[in-house]
Amino acid sequence: MRIGFIGTGVMGKAMVQHLMTAGHQLNVYNRTKSKANELVEQGAVWQDTPAKVTEQSDIIFSMVGYPSDVEEIYFGTEGIFSNDVSGKIVVDLTTSTPTLAKKIQQMAIEKGAEALDAPVSGGDLGAKNATLTIMVGGNQTAFEQVLPLFEVMGKSVRLQGPSGSGQHTKMANQIMVAATMIGMSEMMAYADKAGLNIADVLDVVGGGAAANWSMANYGPRILNEDYSPGFFVKHFIKDLKIVLDEAEKMSLELPGTALALKLYEELSEEGYDEDGTQALIKLWWPKGNKNN
Amino acid sequence: MRIGFIGTGVMGKAMVQHLMTAGHQLNVYNRTKSKANELVEQGAVWQDTPAKVTEQSDIIFSMVGYPSDVEEIYFGTEGIFSNDVSGKIVVDLTTSTPTLAKKIQQMAIEKGAEALDAPVSGGDLGAKNATLTIMVGGNQTAFEQVLPLFEVMGKSVRLQGPSGSGQHTKMANQIMVAATMIGMSEMMAYADKAGLNIADVLDVVGGGAAANWSMANYGPRILNEDYSPGFFVKHFIKDLKIVLDEAEKMSLELPGTALALKLYEELSEEGYDEDGTQALIKLWWPKGNKNN
Numbered sequence: 001m002r003i004g005f006i007g008t009g010v011m012g013k014a015m016v017q018h019l020m021t022a023g024h025q026l027n028v029y030n031r032t033k034s035k036a037n038e039l040v041e042q043g044a045v046w047q048d049t050p051a052k053v054t055e056q057s058d059i060i061f062s063m064v065g066y067p068s069d070v071e072e073i074y075f076g077t078e079g080i081f082s083n084d085v086s087g088k089i090v091v092d093l094t095t096s097t098p099t100l101a102k103k104i105q106q107m108a109i110e111k112g113a114e115a116l117d118a119p120v121s122g123g124d125l126g127a128k129n130a131t132l133t134i135m136v137g138g139n140q141t142a143f144e145q146v147l148p149l150f151e152v153m154g155k156s157v158r159l160q161g162p163s164g165s166g167q168h169t170k171m172a173n174q175i176m177v178a179a180t181m182i183g184m185s186e187m188m189a190y191a192d193k194a195g196l197n198i199a200d201v202l203d204v205v206g207g208g209a210a211a212n213w214s215m216a217n218y219g220p221r222i223l224n225e226d227y228s229p230g231f232f233v234k235h236f237i238k239d240l241k242i243v244l245d246e247a248e249k250m251s252l253e254l255p256g257t258a259l260a261l262k263l264y265e266e267l268s269e270e271g272y273d274e275d276g277t278q279a280l281i282k283l284w285w286p287k288g289n290k291n292n
Numbered sequence: 293m294r295i296g297f298i299g300t301g302v303m304g305k306a307m308v309q310h311l312m313t314a315g316h317q318l319n320v321y322n323r324t325k326s327k328a329n330e331l332v333e334q335g336a337v338w339q340d341t342p343a344k345v346t347e348q349s350d351i352i353f354s355m356v357g358y359p360s361d362v363e364e365i366y367f368g369t370e371g372i373f374s375n376d377v378s379g380k381i382v383v384d385l386t387t388s389t390p391t392l393a394k395k396i397q398q399m400a401i402e403k404g405a406e407a408l409d410a411p412v413s414g415g416d417l418g419a420k421n422a423t424l425t426i427m428v429g430g431n432q433t434a435f436e437q438v439l440p441l442f443e444v445m446g447k448s449v450r451l452q453g454p455s456g457s458g459q460h461t462k463m464a465n466q467i468m469v470a471a472t473m474i475g476m477s478e479m480m481a482y483a484d485k486a487g488l489n490i491a492d493v494l495d496v497v498g499g500g501a502a503a504n505w506s507m508a509n510y511g512p513r514i515l516n517e518d519y520s521p522g523f524f525v526k527h528f529i530k531d532l533k534i535v536l537d538e539a540e541k542m543s544l545e546l547p548g549t550a551l552a553l554k555l556y557e558e559l560s561e562e563g564y565d566e567d568g569t570q571a572l573i574k575l576w577w578p579k580g581n582k583n584n
Binding site: 098121122123133135156158160161164165168169171172173174175176177178179180182183184186187189190191193194195196197200201204205207208209210211212213214215217231243246247250252254255256257259263284 | 390413414415425427448450452453456457460461463464465466467468469470471472474475476478479481482483485486487488489492493496497499500501502503504505506507509523535538539542544546547548549551555576
């Protein structure tokens with residue numbers, strides 16, 4: 001099968017490699033061409049625009065940064081939909097808005113194609129090890145056609161409902177993560193001020209009703225002053241804005257998520273956009289360690 | 293060893309039974325005497341006041357509801373300290389304030405005794421199955437003397453530091469739990485409004501970076517409209533107030549925990565004090581299910 005892949009950053013690159021290893025022919029495009037060089041050396045075929053990727057492919061994946069990038073790739077003058085897409089399937093892996101996912105599907109259907117929204121979770125490590133969780137929205141038939149490819153890239157793949165449902169599920173995930181990041185930060189700041197041994201506290205608290213993935217994974221990294229990005233602050237802010245926009249459309253109040261956005265925006269204003277999300281503790285520990 | 297136990301509610305009762313099974317003689321007191329009847333039938337000796345429990349015991353445990361109850365039991369006219377406590381060890385298992393824990397230790401030392409603060413987590417099931425986590429504050433020597441008894445009642449027992457450190461560790465735990473409860477509630481409310489299958493979302497989201505104990509345990513209960521208390525709303529409010537009081541003393545801002553208290557107080561005002569903490573979702577689902 002001819003596969004297109006638009007966006008060969010850290011995540012996209014690993015996914016393309018898995019697809020090539022599985023024996024597929026890949027057409028690739030990336031805004032910064034140099035980032036696709038290694039893939040081209042490994043056998044991928046460079047295409048100059050998203051439109052040209054589309055022309056040469058039956059299933060086209062996109063994995064970019066922001067909803068505005070997705071908009072450009074699909075609806076831009078040299079975008080996917082500027083080409084004939086009839087009979088093809090487009091799959092957006094970007095964490096983007098449910099509203100945009102529905103708009104893409106509508107256009108796809110008008111043009112005789114199909115579209116899936118399929119954001120992932122699991123980060124760069126998940127992409128590298130093909131252990132991603134892939135949350136899919138769209139039609140069952142299209143899902144089944146793409147499923148063998150999803151299974152090359154991820155471990156847990158599920159159709160969550162109609163178009164937009166993949167994005168909505170990812171947003172649900174981010175709501176939960178936002179809360180655990182706040183709780184972990186406040187817990188560590190409190191434990192420090194109370195004169196406790198924080199590593200001991202993480203250990204004891206992690207064995208009971210307070211246990212969570214963020215604390216188990218980021219707690220020790222913070223104690224090691226490791227703020228390298230598993231997931232960028234700037235991208236988390238993007239996601240939380242999407243959540244709150246969608247919630248507003250649904251007349252839904254999410255005070256915890258709103259607080260998370262406020263705190264992460266403060267962090268961003270202090271210049272930590274490129275840190276990992278565990279840097280939230282820097283609102284309490286400006287030096288990145290407890291000697292604040 | 294002669295052991296005293298003051299407060300034979302659901303938690304205390306199970307703990308007394310484990311201590312008796314381990315071969316100890318138990319002196320018990322409870323504000324409502326009838327709640328101790330079963331234990332007396334099983335061989336515990338009723339004492340009419342905390343002072344009399346103290347007189348007959350070498351190590352005295354207390355497990356009551358609120359800091360005001362602890363205050364009364366230790367410092368009241370018929371309280372523990374109204375008796376000679378010299379050479380004895382008093383252990384407060386109640387989740388109470390670090391400040392009160394230190395006050396109790398100070399008085400104990402003045403009177404030639406020792407004191408430990410040792411709040412637990414794990415709930416009624418943990419008490420029943422002797423799988424509690426016990427977080428201890430106080431002196432090493434006193435800790436080691438009581439350790440064999442702690443090990444009869446709990447699975448994970450740790451000295452966290454000097455007097456008050458057990459309570460502080462429990463507060464750290466509650467900060468983390470408060471955040472996961474908010475996140476879970478907002479996530480489920482969002483998933484519902486977005487038209488997703490909530491059970492599917494819990495399943496997918498629970499497999500990745502959003503995974504946490506609250507979601508895994510309370511998510512399914514909420515879907516079954518089960519709001520029975522694993523942990524009472526009214527007791528969680530008590531704990532969050534302690535956290536925020538202590539934080540204020542430390543000049544520490546905890547906006548997430550403050551939000552949690554605000555939300556749980558709203559829930560309390562709507563009459564849900566006797567529900568389990570998972571009832572927080574009722575702020576979004578007033579009927580206790582998604583048909584709100």
